[in-house]
Structure formats: C-alpha cells, structure tokens
Amino acid sequence: MARVLVGVKRVIDYAVKIRVKPDKKGVVTDGVKHSMNPFDEIAVEEAVRMKEKKLVSEIIAVSCGPVQSQEVIRTALAMGVDKGIHVEVSGPEYETLQPIHVSKILAKIAQNEKVDLVIVGKQAIDDDSNQTAQMTAAVLDWPQATFASKIEKGDKELTVTREVDGGLETIKCKIPAVISADLRLNEPRYATLPNIMKAKKKPITKVTPKDLGVDISPRIEILSVEDPPVRQAGVILPDVDALVTKLKEGGHVP
Amino acid sequence: MSLRVFSKCILNVTPKPFSRSFTINLSEEHLILQKTCRSFAETELKPVASQFDKEQKFPVEQIKKMGELGLLSVNVPERWGGSGQDRLALAVGVEEIARGCGGTGAIMSIHNTLYVNLVERCGTDKQKEQFLKPFTCGILGSFALSEPDAGSDVGSISTTATLDGDSYILNGTKSWVTNGLEAKGAVVFATVDKTLKHKGITGFLVPIPSPGLILGQNEDKLGIRASSTCTFTLEDLRIPKENVLGEVGGGFKMAMIQLDEARVGIAAQALGIAQAALETAVAYAAQRKTFGQTINQYQAVKLKIANMALHLESARLLVWRAAVLCDKSDRTSKQSSMAKLAASEASAYITHSAIQILGGMGYVSNMPAERHYRDARITEIYGGISDIQRLIIGEAIIEEYRQ
Numbered sequence: 001m002a003r004v005l006v007g008v009k010r011v012i013d014y015a016v017k018i019r020v021k022p023d024k025k026g027v028v029t030d031g032v033k034h035s036m037n038p039f040d041e042i043a044v045e046e047a048v049r050m051k052e053k054k055l056v057s058e059i060i061a062v063s064c065g066p067v068q069s070q071e072v073i074r075t076a077l078a079m080g081v082d083k084g085i086h087v088e089v090s091g092p093e094y095e096t097l098q099p100i101h102v103s104k105i106l107a108k109i110a111q112n113e114k115v116d117l118v119i120v121g122k123q124a125i126d127d128d129s130n131q132t133a134q135m136t137a138a139v140l141d142w143p144q145a146t147f148a149s150k151i152e153k154g155d156k157e158l159t160v161t162r163e164v165d166g167g168l169e170t171i172k173c174k175i176p177a178v179i180s181a182d183l184r185l186n187e188p189r190y191a192t193l194p195n196i197m198k199a200k201k202k203p204i205t206k207v208t209p210k211d212l213g214v215d216i217s218p219r220i221e222i223l224s225v226e227d228p229p230v231r232q233a234g235v236i237l238p239d240v241d242a243l244v245t246k247l248k249e250g251g252h253v254p
Numbered sequence: 255m256s257l258r259v260f261s262k263c264i265l266n267v268t269p270k271p272f273s274r275s276f277t278i279n280l281s282e283e284h285l286i287l288q289k290t291c292r293s294f295a296e297t298e299l300k301p302v303a304s305q306f307d308k309e310q311k312f313p314v315e316q317i318k319k320m321g322e323l324g325l326l327s328v329n330v331p332e333r334w335g336g337s338g339q340d341r342l343a344l345a346v347g348v349e350e351i352a353r354g355c356g357g358t359g360a361i362m363s364i365h366n367t368l369y370v371n372l373v374e375r376c377g378t379d380k381q382k383e384q385f386l387k388p389f390t391c392g393i394l395g396s397f398a399l400s401e402p403d404a405g406s407d408v409g410s411i412s413t414t415a416t417l418d419g420d421s422y423i424l425n426g427t428k429s430w431v432t433n434g435l436e437a438k439g440a441v442v443f444a445t446v447d448k449t450l451k452h453k454g455i456t457g458f459l460v461p462i463p464s465p466g467l468i469l470g471q472n473e474d475k476l477g478i479r480a481s482s483t484c485t486f487t488l489e490d491l492r493i494p495k496e497n498v499l500g501e502v503g504g505g506f507k508m509a510m511i512q513l514d515e516a517r518v519g520i521a522a523q524a525l526g527i528a529q530a531a532l533e534t535a536v537a538y539a540a541q542r543k544t545f546g547q548t549i550n551q552y553q554a555v556k557l558k559i560a561n562m563a564l565h566l567e568s569a570r571l572l573v574w575r576a577a578v579l580c581d582k583s584d585r586t587s588k589q590s591s592m593a594k595l596a597a598s599e600a601s602a603y604i605t606h607s608a609i610q611i612l613g614g615m616g617y618v619s620n621m622p623a624e625r626h627y628r629d630a631r632i633t634e635i636y637g638g639i640s641d642i643q644r645l646i647i648g649e650a651i652i653e654e655y656r657q
Contacts, residue, residue: 071282071285074282074286075286075289078286190290190293190294190319190323191286191290192322192323192324193287193328193337193343193347194332194337194338196286196287196290197283199286200282200283
C-alpha cells in the first residue's frame with residue numbers, strides 16, 4: 001500500500017482582516033488568528049479518505065515554520081494523519097522562506113520516508129504562489145497532477161481530473177507522483193473528539209533544514225508591503241459611443 | 255499570643271476548599287477541541303440559528319453531525335462509544351456550540367450532563383448496553399424530574415411507581431422535559447413510597463416510545479426554541495424491575511449529584527450565549543456612528559463593554575474551575591452552583607446590555623441581540639433557580655466553617 005506525505009502550512013485565518021505593519025515590511029501576525037491553509041485541509045482530507053479505503057498505509061504531515069506550526073500538524077493528526085514532522089524555521093529566515101526552499105525540504109523528506117505520493121494544497125492563501133507542488137515534482141523528477149478535483153488511485157498509476165481554465169482535464173500518471181489539491185476535490189471533515197484525544201499520542205518529530213541538507217538562505221529581499229490602492233468609483237456611461245470615446249481618451253484603445 | 259501560634263490557629267481554621275488549585279490555560283487538546291467546535295458552530299449553526307428560533311425548528315441535521323463528531327457523549331468512556339474526554343472539554347465544547355445557537359447548546363448540554371453521564375455513572379453494564387451505547391452518536395435521551403406541582407421542591411414529586419410482580423407501574427406527570435419530543439430514552443423519577451418522602455424517590459430507565467408514556471405538545475418558549483420541551487404523562491406505564499437506575503429509594507441523591515454536573519453544562523451554555531452577545535455589541539459599536547463618531551468612543555459604551563467583559567470572564571473562570579473539580583471530586587455542589595449562578599446572571603446582564611448598545615437595532619430580529627436575550631433567560635431558571643443556588647452556596651459555606 002502507498003505511503004503519503006501531506007504538506008500543511010500555518011497561515012493567517014481566511015476570515016481575518018489583514019493589516020499591513022507600520023514598518024511596511026510585512027503584515028501583522030502577532031495575536032492574529034492562524035489556521036491550516038484551507039487547500040491543505042483538502043489535501044489532508046483526501047489522504048485520510050484514501051487510507052480509509054485501504055489504498056494508503058501511512059500518512060505523514062509536514063509543516064515548515066516556527067514552533068506554532070505544530071498546531072496545524074496536530075490538527076492534521078486529529079483529522080487522521082499518522083505522524084508529523086515539523087521542520088523548524090523561524091524569525092527572519094521564515095520571512096524569506098520560499099516555495100523553492102520548501103519544495104527541496106519536502107522532496108528530501110519524501111525520499112527519506114520512502115513515500116509514494118506527495119499531496120499539498122494548490123496554493124497557500126497568504127502568498128498565493130502555486131509553486132510548491134510543481135517544484136517538488138521537479139526536484140524529485142516525479143510526475144505532477146495539479147489542481148486536482150478528483151483522484152482515482154490504481155495500483156501503479158493515478159487518474160486525476162484537473163480543473164484548468166478551459167474546463168476539466170483528465171490525465172493518467174504513474175506513481176510515485178505529486179498532487180496539488182483544488183477546492184472541489186472534497187469537503188474536509190471536522191476532527192472528531194475521539195480523534196483529537198488520539199492525536200495527543202501520535203508523534204511529531206522535529207528537524208531543521210540543515211538536518212535535511214537544504215539551504216534556506218534568502219533568495220529574495222522584501223522591499224515593501226503595501227495596501228492595494230483604494231478602489232476608485234466607476235462611471236456609468238449613456239451609450240457605446242461614449243464608452244469608445246472614453247476608452248480612446250484614456251489611451252486604453254488605439 | 256505569638257505569631258507562630260496565631261498562624262497555626264489560622265491554618266487550622268481556614269477550610270481546605272479555599273486553597274487555589276487550577277490553571278487558567280487550556281491544554282493543546284482543549285484548544286483544538288475549542289477550535290473545532292467553534293468552526294462547526296460558525297459554519298453549521300450560526301447561519302441557521304435565527305431560522306430555528308423563528309420556526310421553533312429542531313436542528314435535525316446539525317445534531318446528527320454533532321453526534322458523528324462525538325459531541326453528544328463527550329465524557330462517556332470509549333468502551334461505550336463515547337469520546338472519553340474530561341468535563342472541562344464538555345464545558346468548552348458546549349460554550350462554543352451555544353455561541354452559535356443557544357438552543358442547540360441546550361440540547362447538547364442537557365443530553366450530555368443529565369442523560370448519558372447519569373446512565374454512565376449509575377447504570378449496570380446491561381442497562382448501559384440498552385440505554386447508553388445507542389445514545390452516544392446522535393440519538394438523544396432526556397431527564398424527567400420536575401412536575402407541575404414540584405419544581406424546586408424535588409422531594410415532593412408525586413409520580414408513583416407501584417411494584418407489580420416483575421415490574422413497576424408508573425403513574426403521574428413530568429413537566430419541562432428537554433429533548434422530550436426527540437428522545438428515544440429517558441430517566442424518569444417516581445416515588446415508590448410517598449411516606450418515605452425523598453427517600454422513596456427512584457430513577458427509572460424508560461425506552462421511548464412505551465405504551466403508557468404520552469408526550470405533550472412542544473412548549474412555546476421565550477428562548478432556546480430550537481430545543482423541544484414537553485410534558486410526559488405516565489398512565490400505567492409498565493417498566494421492568496431491571497430498569498431501576500441505581501438503588502430503589504436512591505433517586506433523590508442520584509439526581510442531586512447529577513444536577514451538580516448539569517449546572518456546569520448550563521453555565522457553559524450561558525457563557526456561549528453571553529459571548530455571542532458581547533461580540534455582537536462590540537462589533538456594532540465599532541461601526542455605528544452618532545454625533546459624528548463611532549459609539550465605541552463614548553465612555554458610556556466603553557464602561558458598559560468593560561462591565562460585560564468582566565462579568566463574562568469571571569464567570570468563565572468559575573465554570574472552568576467547577577468543570578475541573580467535577581472530574582476530581584465526589585460532590586461539587588458549592589462550586590457548580592457558583593458557576594451556574596455567576597454565568598446565568600452574567601448572561602442576563604450581558605445580553606441586556608448588548609441590546610442597550612444596539613439601541614433600536616437590538617430590539618428587532620434583524621440582529622441576534624434580541625434572540626440572545628431570550629435564550630439567556632432560561633439559564634437562571636432551569637437546573638435549579640438562582641435562589642436555590644444561593645441557598646446551596648450559603649449553606650455550604652456555613653457548613654465549612656462549622657468544621
């Protein structure tokens with residue numbers, strides 16, 4: 001049976017109103033409610049369902065971040081994941097941690113743990129990168145099935161329906177593979193009380209990027225973080241001619 | 255008298271219960287539980303709470319889901335299909351659910367503290383197979399103690415249980431049974447001998463439906479309208495002897511001990527309703543403008559909010575303390591009563607103030623403040639009226655000093 005690695009990221013909760021820090025170097029995170037990235041919840045749910053269908057033997061959840069990242073690992077454990085690995089990255093290093101670093105970390109762990117499937121959310125709701133799954137597949141030289149809205153697992157291959165701009169695309173790829181979960185893949189379960197209790201006994205191992213031989217020195221420098229411009233009011237025009245004139249005046253149309 | 259002798263005297267006189275014994279921080283497991291319940295309440299309960307209240311509609315789907323999550327058997331050991339958590343977990347969970355919908359919070363609180371926990375504590379294994387195991391995942395049970403002529407005066411209940419061969423025949427009326435219309439089982443209290451006064455009271459496990467058990471109409475309540483409340487009329491209801499819960503004549507004490515737990519549950523429900531009301535008021539005060547500024551800039555509003563928060567957080571500490579003690583002690587009457595009294599009166603104060611802060615908007619059903627006000631009211635009544643709670647506390651303290 002297959003072994004699965006699920007990547008889970010601790011992000012600011014989707015319902016929170018984001019505020020930019022006064023020094024304009026980032027957003028306020030102190031005392032702000034954080035949760036598991038919603039797409040990662042979907043990834044965890046898919047892995048747990050596969051385990052319930054006896055397609056998967058063990059699920060490992062990995063999170064890269066400060067000590068608080070253990071909270072999302074615990075939530076994953078409460079949803080049915082078997083064990084967790086916390087890759088500790090904190091302070092300024094965490095501010096500049098990018099998908100390129102995370103993908104190398106996930107790839108290394110995937111190899112160490114001899115997993116057959118890596119499932120992550122398609123993107124994190126804080127940086128919206130949509131890169132980690134793709135980069136991890138490249139590092140491992142594994143096939144990738146991104147934006148998955150349906151997954152059927154066979155013995156040696158996966159049939160994945162992907163949500164793409166033009167509609168739905170169904171592909172087949174060999175296992176081992178990397179999958180990124182899209183919104184309609186499933187609806188994540190609430191952790192049941194008995195599982196929350198059981199999660200306490202499940203292990204979370206702590207490692208550092210150094211232990212994994214991954215260099216996380218920054219490849220970017222954050223220059224500034226600003227609010228988007230306040231949206232200007234629109235104008236209602238009487239007819240198409242007026243619209244064309246306005247567009248020409250604004251230089252939007254030659 | 256020397257200082258040493260004096261100190262010794264004081265130490266001998268100060269009763270043990272006054273020593274501090276708890277931490278105010280929730281453990282990681284409790285925090286995950288709180289987060290899960292809050293998430294559930296916000297998604298599944300908050301959007302429909304107003305509809306349940308207006309239509310007096312029972313939350314069928316939501317109760318089913320709560321059963322699947324293990325919220326309807328929080329303290330029951332896993333062997334009987336429960337979640338095996340402590341009473342602090344129950345208090346935290348009930349508060350979050352009540353914050354979403356007061357009525358659903360009441361359903362969860364009473365089913366847990368007055369039915370499954372009672373059967374778990376006092377039932378035989380055989381009774382638990384029939385009356386506990388099936389009731390842990392979505393099927394509800396109820397507790398029938400009060401009568402039209404006996405509320406606070408539990409000792410004078412007059413539903414009779416007459417021994418006839420292998421069974422008891424029950425006759426009488428029980429009132430105010432929560433979950434009465436949906437329950438598939440109930441603990442019904444009757445007296446086997448009125449001359450023994452409260453020492454004749456016995457608890458009986460009654461499957462529903464049963465011939466001879468007639469359910470009344472759903473009471474038209476002021477609040478917690480999602481939960482059903484009705485009368486049980488018992489007409490020659492035949493119950494086998496094996497269904498006696500605990501000992502014959504031990505029902506009064508059994509009920510009183512169970513009510514200590516129930517009070518913590520009701521207190522948690524009150525906290526949840528109060529929390530929701532406080533949040534509504536603070537959010538409103540941040541937006542509503544009068545005389546050119548948001549009303550949260552006025553001292554009058556700041557002082558109200560401060561008082562509301564103070565009452566809420568003090569009550570919460572009392573509730574958590576009582577919950578933790580319930581797991582450790584045999585009797586927690588004083589602490590449970592203090593918790594229920596504080597939380598119910600806090601919820602009355604907070605929901606009242608919330609309407610005041612909302613002004614006209616607090617009086618109409620467009621905003622939830624009026625529903626919170628109505629939902630909170632019951633917490634000062636059921637599980638023992640506030641006056642009874644005060645008597646319990648006063649008498650307990652006098653007794654402590656006597657020793």
